[in-house]
Amino acid sequence: MQRVVVLGGGVGGTLAANLIARKLKKPIAAGDASVTVVDVTGSHAYQPGYMYIAMGQERAENLVRPEGSLLDHNVNLVVGDVTRIDTAAQAVELASGERLPYQQLVIATGSRIVPEELANFDQEAQHFYSAEAAMKLRKALDAFTGGKIVIGIAGIPYKCPPAPLEVAFLVEAELRQRGLRDKTEITFLSPINRAFTIESVSEMATPIFEEKGIRLELLAGVGEIDAERKVVITDAFEEHPYDLLICVPPHRGAQVVVDSGLAPKSGWLPTDRHTLQVKTVAKPAPGQADADVPRYANVYALGDTTDLPLSKAGSTAHFEAPIVAERVAAAVLGREPEGKDASYTGRVMCFFEVGDGKGTLLKFDYDHPPKPPKPNQLWHLGKIVFNKTYWPTVPKGRV
Amino acid sequence: MTETTTPQVSRTIDARGSFCPGPLMELIRGMKESEVGEVIAVLSTDKGSKTDIPKWVGKAGHNLIGVFVRDGYDEIIVEKVR
Numbered sequence: 313m314q315r316v317v318v319l320g321g322g323v324g325g326t327l328a329a330n331l332i333a334r335k336l337k338k339p340i341a342a343g344d345a346s347v348t349v350v351d352v353t354g355s356h357a358y359q360p361g362y363m364y365i366a367m368g369q370e371r372a373e374n375l376v377r378p379e380g381s382l383l384d385h386n387v388n389l390v391v392g393d394v395t396r397i398d399t400a401a402q403a404v405e406l407a408s409g410e411r412l413p414y415q416q417l418v419i420a421t422g423s424r425i426v427p428e429e430l431a432n433f434d435q436e437a438q439h440f441y442s443a444e445a446a447m448k449l450r451k452a453l454d455a456f457t458g459g460k461i462v463i464g465i466a467g468i469p470y471k472c473p474p475a476p477l478e479v480a481f482l483v484e485a486e487l488r489q490r491g492l493r494d495k496t497e498i499t500f501l502s503p504i505n506r507a508f509t510i511e512s513v514s515e516m517a518t519p520i521f522e523e524k525g526i527r528l529e530l531l532a533g534v535g536e537i538d539a540e541r542k543v544v545i546t547d548a549f550e551e552h553p554y555d556l557l558i559c560v561p562p563h564r565g566a567q568v569v570v571d572s573g574l575a576p577k578s579g580w581l582p583t584d585r586h587t588l589q590v591k592t593v594a595k596p597a598p599g600q601a602d603a604d605v606p607r608y609a610n611v612y613a614l615g616d617t618t619d620l621p622l623s624k625a626g627s628t629a630h631f632e633a634p635i636v637a638e639r640v641a642a643a644v645l646g647r648e649p650e651g652k653d654a655s656y657t658g659r660v661m662c663f664f665e666v667g668d669g670k671g672t673l674l675k676f677d678y679d680h681p682p683k684p685p686k687p688n689q690l691w692h693l694g695k696i697v698f699n700k701t702y703w704p705t706v707p708k709g710r711v
Numbered sequence: 712m713t714e715t716t717t718p719q720v721s722r723t724i725d726a727r728g729s730f731c732p733g734p735l736m737e738l739i740r741g742m743k744e745s746e747v748g749e750v751i752a753v754l755s756t757d758k759g760s761k762t763d764i765p766k767w768v769g770k771a772g773h774n775l776i777g778v779f780v781r782d783g784y785d786e787i788i789v790e791k792v793r
Contacts, residue, residue, distance in 0.1 A: 468736050504732040505763040531767045533739065547739045548771035549793065595728065602728065621730040 314345040314644045317404060317414040319394055319568075321351030321379040322359075324615030324629030324636075325420030326707040331637030332418075333386040334709065336644055340386045345644055347387045348412065350404065354379050354391035357443070358702055360626060363475055365446035366453070367482050370699075372443035382707040394421070397572040399608060416610050416640045419574075419581060419590065421566035423471055423616035423624055429562045430466050432537040437559040440479065441471065452556055453483065458495025459555030462544050464534040465503050467562040469580070471616060471624045473509060474674070476500070476560050477517055478665040483558070484524045485667035498526045499552055501544065503533030513664070513674060516684045520666055534559055563624070565617050580619035585678065586655045588612050588636050594619070610643065612636045623660055630706055631659040663695035671695055718776065720752045720788060721745070727784050731759040735767055738789065742773070745791050750776065753787045761785055 316336070318329045329349045339345035356379045364370035380389050392406040403413045425441045427433040438449040463480045480500045487493045500507075500521060506514040507521065507528055521528040529552070536545040537557070544552045544559075565579020574590060575581045582591035582605075589607035596605050614636050615629030622628050638653035649655075658678030664687075665671045671692035676682040685691070705711045724741045726734035734755035741751050753764060761778055764787045768775045774790040 468732055504735065505759075505766055509732060531763075531770050533736075535739075535743075548767060550770070595725070621733075 313343070314339065314415045315413055316345065316347045316416045316418070316640055316644065317412050318347065318349045318418040318420060319397075319404065320420035320422055320615070320617070321349050321354070321356055321382075321389075322420060322422050322615060322629065323626040323706065324422075324617075324633055325349055325351070325418065326356060326379065326382050327630060327633040327709055328418050328420060328614060328636045328640075329387045330382075330384045330707065330709050331633055332640050333384040335637060335641035337386065339644065347384075348390055349379065349383060349387055350390045350392055350394055350406070350412065351379050352391070352393045354389065356382055356707065358626075358699070359441075360472065361699060362440050362443055362446040363472075363479060363482075364699070365443060366440040366449040366479065367486065368450055368453075372447065375443060377703060382703075384708075394568050395571075397568060397574060399572075399574070399611060402610070414610075416643055417612070418636055418640065419569065419611065419613045419617055420615050420629065421569060421617050423469075423563045423565055423579075425561040426564050427561040430534070430537065432539040433466070433559065433561060436537050436539050436542070437557045437561070439559055439561055440475070441561060449558065453486070456487075456492070456496075456556055458492050459497075460553055461496060461498045461556045461558065462501065462552050462554040463498070463558045464501035464532070464544055464546075464552075465560040466534040467560075468503055468509075468533075469624050470560045470563045472662075473623050473625070474513070474662070474664045476558075477508065479558060480526055481520060481524060481667035482665060484526055493525075498524075499529060500526050501529050501532040501534060501546060501552065503531070503547070505530050510674075510676070510681055512681045513684055516672065516687075517666075520687075524667070569617065575619075578619075579617075581613045581617050583613045583618035583620055585620055585658065587639065588614055588618070588632060588656055589639075612640065620658075622658060623662065625660065625662055626706070627662040628660050631661070632656055633709075663691055663698065665692060665695060718750050718790070721749045723752045723754065725754045726760075727754050727756045729755070729757065731757045732763065733757065734760045735763050738764060738787075739767070742771075742789070742791055747791050747793060750788060750790050753789070754781070754784050755787065756784045760787060764789075 361375040396405040440446040508514040532546040535547040569575040614632040616624040634653040670687040776788040
């Protein structure tokens with residue numbers, strides 16, 4: 313019996329499990345293989361929709377579905393909290409005491425926000441990284457009548473890199489429409505030396521900040537929040553007073569991969585950029601090439617959980633899942649991985665909202681940086697259509 | 712740049728293999744965990760580090776001791792001042 317266990321029921325885990333089950337249809341029917349997803353909540357959230365809750369264009373109940381409704385009928389679902397991954401014994405342990413042995417393991421445990429790592433974050437900062445937080449931000453925007461808005465980022469990496477820029481542009485457009493723009497000063501704090509990590513996207517976005525009159529501060533990661541004085545203090549000790557603070561909270565990978573000795577404290581799993589196999593150590597030893605670091609032959613990672621230099625976004629998981637599925641299925645079937653899905657090229661494709669009903673498209677891979685087209689209505693509509701058609705398409709592997 | 716005046720490095724952050732802005736972010740994290748007066752070295756293979764890290768160091772008011780080209784990587788040495 314070949315057991316495939318997938319940890320996590322987000323975009324990556326769900327899609328990978330469905331694609332693996334499709335490729336292993338015959339051995340599953342013969343009782344020679346099984347595919348099991350383990351998810352802590354048993355429900356699947358469409359996280360890119362949270363930003364639209366904050367902008368008053370989406371409802372929280374539209375963004376969640378039971379995980380079981382998205383899985384192929386050949387995939388088993390276990391709702392439970394994984395407490396340990398034992399690669400030596402090839403088994404995962406759950407909080408319930410249940411132990412699931414595996415021959416092939418896929419880790420798609422994603423990223424989590426840790427606002428508690430920044431003092432005063434919860435009491436002072438608004439964000440849009442959960443449905444509840446996004447609803448709270450919506451209320452704060454509704455109550456806003458003018459003043460200083462600061463939009464910042466408390467640590468890299470974080471989910472959906474364009475999101476804080478999109479929020480800055482969308483909030484600016486909303487305030488203009490509400491007649492509050494003249495009474496509002498908006499400042500965007502970029503933690504790095506440009507507006508966005510990818511240079512070509514930064515070149516596209518920087519003039520938009522200028523056009524919209526949003527002050528762009530560079531090398532200005534959010535280091536502290538002084539709740540008494542209502543001031544953000546950056547990593548470089550500069551102060552920015554706010555009436556409304558919107559801040560990306562610090563992020564980390566899942567605790568279980570740290571506790572299991574697979575990832576460093578950050579929780580980002582060291583992952584092979586092409587095979588998506590998990591590496592046995594985070595960094596090569598002095599004098600050792602990365603290619604010489606041993607990989608676990610039967611442990612894969614995808615989505616936010618990896619340490620790959622790519623966007624932590626559903627799109628990344630979406631394009632990684634076919635590679636994981638092909639490699640896992642090949643191992644179960646005793647053949648070599650084949651075709652275009654044998655190796656990951658770093659492909660990512662996502663939309664980028666710039667406000668006023670316009671958007672652009674970021675399409676790139678390891679070797680080709682994005683060349684975002686001039687923002688227009690088409691790409692904004694593309695994002696809206698994608699959001700609406702997500703449920704019957706992406707998790708089920710139909711696009 | 713000569714190294715004759717380089718003070719004792721108290722902590723080395725090996726960010727080789729990490730892409731922009733990884734080395735800068737690792738330095739910022741390292742500075743937060745260090746005491747004033749400590750000297751921190753960042754090892755980076757990312758070409759952007761040579762410009763981005765000194766800019767941040769200047770903005771933050773720390774002391775840039777030097778940027779040294781090593782064999783296949785750069786070593787940027789910074790003293791925590793505040």
